[in-house]
Amino acid sequence: MGLSLPEGIKAALQYAADKLTGSARRVFMAKTVKAIGRGGQRWAERELGWNRGTIRKGTHELESGFECVDAFNARGRKRAEAHLPNLLDDIEAIVSPHSQADPTFKTIRLYTRITAKEVRKQLLEQKGYSEEDLPTVRTINTKLNQLDYCLKRVAKSVPLKKIAETDAIFTHLHQVNQAARETTEVLRMAWDAKAAVKIGPFSRGGLSRLLIAGVDHDFTPQTILTPFDILLPDHDDLFLYFTESKVTSDFMVDVLQLSWPILKDRFRPSWLVINGDNGSENNSHRTQFIKRIVDFAQENQVNVRLAYYPPYHSKYNPAERPWAVLEKHWNGALLDDVETALKFAQTMTWKGKHPVVELVTGVYRTGVKLTKAAMADYEKMIIRLPGLERWFVDIPACPP
Numbered sequence: 001m002g003l004s005l006p007e008g009i010k011a012a013l014q015y016a017a018d019k020l021t022g023s024a025r026r027v028f029m030a031k032t033v034k035a036i037g038r039g040g041q042r043w044a045e046r047e048l049g050w051n052r053g054t055i056r057k058g059t060h061e062l063e064s065g066f067e068c069v070d071a072f073n074a075r076g077r078k079r080a081e082a083h084l085p086n087l088l089d090d091i092e093a094i095v096s097p098h099s100q101a102d103p104t105f106k107t108i109r110l111y112t113r114i115t116a117k118e119v120r121k122q123l124l125e126q127k128g129y130s131e132e133d134l135p136t137v138r139t140i141n142t143k144l145n146q147l148d149y150c151l152k153r154v155a156k157s158v159p160l161k162k163i164a165e166t167d168a169i170f171t172h173l174h175q176v177n178q179a180a181r182e183t184t185e186v187l188r189m190a191w192d193a194k195a196a197v198k199i200g201p202f203s204r205g206g207l208s209r210l211l212i213a214g215v216d217h218d219f220t221p222q223t224i225l226t227p228f229d230i231l232l233p234d235h236d237d238l239f240l241y242f243t244e245s246k247v248t249s250d251f252m253v254d255v256l257q258l259s260w261p262i263l264k265d266r267f268r269p270s271w272l273v274i275n276g277d278n279g280s281e282n283n284s285h286r287t288q289f290i291k292r293i294v295d296f297a298q299e300n301q302v303n304v305r306l307a308y309y310p311p312y313h314s315k316y317n318p319a320e321r322p323w324a325v326l327e328k329h330w331n332g333a334l335l336d337d338v339e340t341a342l343k344f345a346q347t348m349t350w351k352g353k354h355p356v357v358e359l360v361t362g363v364y365r366t367g368v369k370l371t372k373a374a375m376a377d378y379e380k381m382i383i384r385l386p387g388l389e390r391w392f393v394d395i396p397a398c399p400p
Contacts, residue, residue, distance in 0.1 A: 026058030100315035192319035236351035249289035
């Protein structure tokens with residue numbers, strides 16, 4: 001083709017095409033070639049550097065009136081989970097028991113003590129992957145970051161507090177929780193109390209988009225609320241209960257009784273596994289707690305298994321993780337009355353779901369306990385795991 005255009009016009013056409021993107025660029029190129037006439041595609045490729053395939057695509061869009069959507073995300077190498085659809089779930093199942101919440105609740109990230117190399121090894125041994133199927137350790141590390149797990153350096157000057165049974169407790173705890181996850185008749189829950197929150201016009205150190213004046217000192221709060229949660233780790237359901245009284249053994253079993261109709265109707269469990277931190281009000285030697293939980297199991301005809309985390313390791317309890325979300329959600333707001341605090345709790349989300357929120361009224365007395373004779377009768381109704389009697393207790397619905 002003998003068409004010859006001044007260099008200035010060629011530069012203008014190239015500049016205009018470079019400033020456009022996607023369909024608009026292709027249609028501009030197609031209109032230019034159509035105006036040139038026969039042989040325009042070859043000339044545009046030679047003189048302007050335009051790709052003829054792009055010109056043809058633009059011509060199709062121009063003549064049909066339909067815009068071709070560029071699927072850039074379909075190009076290149078696919079993610080590992082595209083080839084292994086269960087990979088992320090399997091990684092989370094391995095890492096979650098080894099992860100703890102941020103002790104300060106300032107971030108929702110989880111700190112884990114297991115390395116990417118060990119995760120890959122466990123995927124091979126536990127989940128049945130082959131060496132050829134699994135991605136590299138570096139990719140596994142990327143997936144751990146993608147799932148919001150990160151390593152935390154342990155200060156050498158602060159020794160880890162462990163008791164002789166810690167490793168054995170964790171080993172059996174993982175077995176119990178894994179069995180609960182894989183058995184439909186077993187429902188696993190975890191519970192925990194958060195530090196008390198003072199209700200009043202107090203500055204709590206957060207940020208707000210509104211101009212809010214808060215009181216610096218919180219010496220005389222209107223009241224004090226203590227949050228308590230029940231979390232279903234395998235289903236991401238969260239129940240939040242607030243009390244102006246004390247979180248006692250009676251309170252804990254009462255909120256379990258409040259949530260039980262929902263849990264029973266939805267899951268129909270024959271076994272209820274409860275993860276706790278073996279605190280002063282719910283440990284397995286707290287006589288009032290054992291009495292109330294035994295009564296609960298028999299009244300509701302459900303077997304209960306108490307599975308505690310070892311001492312000094314309560315941050316591994318998954319029930320601690322929602323507190324960071326709640327703290328970030330209402331931080332910066334003035335919790336100047338109980339209703340405001342409850343509304344903020346209702347509007348938070350955990351794993352995309354709003355929690356069930358309820359204020360538990362009434363006064364709970366501390367120091368309630370059974371006599372040795374009465375406790376001896378209840379000891380006959382429970383089964384303690386030999387060697388780990390304090391941390392694993394089975395409570396049959398029908399006493400032996």
